[in-house]
Amino acid sequence: MNIKGSTNIVGLIGHPVEHSFSPPMHNAAFKALDMDYAYVAFDVDPSDLKSAIEGAQSLNIKGFNVTIPHKIEVMQYLDELDEVAELIGAVNTIDFKNLKGYNTDGIGAIKAIEAVSPVKDKNVIVAGAGGASRAISFYLAKYGASSITVLNRNEDKAQSLAGDILASDLIDDVKADSISKISSCLKDADILVNTTPLGMHPNVDGSVASSDDMHENLVVFDAVYNPHETLLLKEAAKAGAKPVYGIKMLLYQGAESFKIWTGSEPPIDVMENALKQYLGR
Numbered sequence: 001m002n003i004k005g006s007t008n009i010v011g012l013i014g015h016p017v018e019h020s021f022s023p024p025m026h027n028a029a030f031k032a033l034d035m036d037y038a039y040v041a042f043d044v045d046p047s048d049l050k051s052a053i054e055g056a057q058s059l060n061i062k063g064f065n066v067t068i069p070h071k072i073e074v075m076q077y078l079d080e081l082d083e084v085a086e087l088i089g090a091v092n093t094i095d096f097k098n099l100k101g102y103n104t105d106g107i108g109a110i111k112a113i114e115a116v117s118p119v120k121d122k123n124v125i126v127a128g129a130g131g132a133s134r135a136i137s138f139y140l141a142k143y144g145a146s147s148i149t150v151l152n153r154n155e156d157k158a159q160s161l162a163g164d165i166l167a168s169d170l171i172d173d174v175k176a177d178s179i180s181k182i183s184s185c186l187k188d189a190d191i192l193v194n195t196t197p198l199g200m201h202p203n204v205d206g207s208v209a210s211s212d213d214m215h216e217n218l219v220v221f222d223a224v225y226n227p228h229e230t231l232l233l234k235e236a237a238k239a240g241a242k243p244v245y246g247i248k249m250l251l252y253q254g255a256e257s258f259k260i261w262t263g264s265e266p267p268i269d270v271m272e273n274a275l276k277q278y279l280g281r
Contacts, residue, residue, distance in 0.1 A: 017041040028274035063261035106139030108253025122142035128195035129157040141170035151179040170249035178194035199230035207231040
């Protein structure tokens with residue numbers, strides 16, 4: 001990478017950030033397009049978040065991705081929020097041109113799923129009720145899902161999320177239940193979305209569902225991307241269902257951020273290859 005006095009800086013803020021896959025993905029894209037940009041990860045302690053945003057403005061940084069634990073707290077330091085980011089209540093991308101916050105996690109998941117099946121008019125089961133579930137669920141509603149059922153160990157949390165999705169007026173069929181009911185719920189489902197950490201490295205033996213719960217017309221998306229093929233996706237393959245890999249969400253949410261910062265179409269294939277190399281695949 002040729003860093004010059006004219007190089008535009010974008011990056012990631014979080015705590016911690018050393019595990020991030022974003023720098024190799026974005027820097028490969030900038031190199032492929034011969035763009036004078038560099039992507040850097042910044043470890044920002046929560047107590048320093050306000051000064052980090054102010055400092056980035058002063059330093060003419062062009063954009064940030066935002067990860068845990070800053071996605072909610074950072075909103076108070078922005079001038080404007082994208083409509084869906086406001087509904088979700090969390091930001092993962094900042095454009096410093098107008099100090100505007102976006103959330104590309106949901107659209108990343110939708111694009112990953114729609115490479116296999118459209119979301120419109122589909123019955124979707126969402127496992128988990130945390131931040132990723134929230135981001136993805138609002139986009140499922142926006143893209144025309146027929147129904148969404150949120151399943152979670154803590155039913156109150158699932159009910160709360162379901163109520164928020166209904167209140168958005170994007171969809172009129174949203175339910176909530178215990179994740180222990182997943183087997184019966186999947187019988188009439190078209191798409192299963194896992195947003196729980198079950199199956200994530202190093203605890204790779206967990207799964208929200210087994211092949212016995214699934215059917216061959218089911219699309220199964222796992223937001224977990226390490227390992228690449230989670231136990232859930234192995235079970236999906238065993239059932240003849242269609243697997244969608246978490247790396248695709250990571251890829252497409254990054255591509256959306258790239259477009260927001262640069263106004264250019266990102267080279268998806270280059271970004272995907274960089275991710276695969278970084279994952280050792």
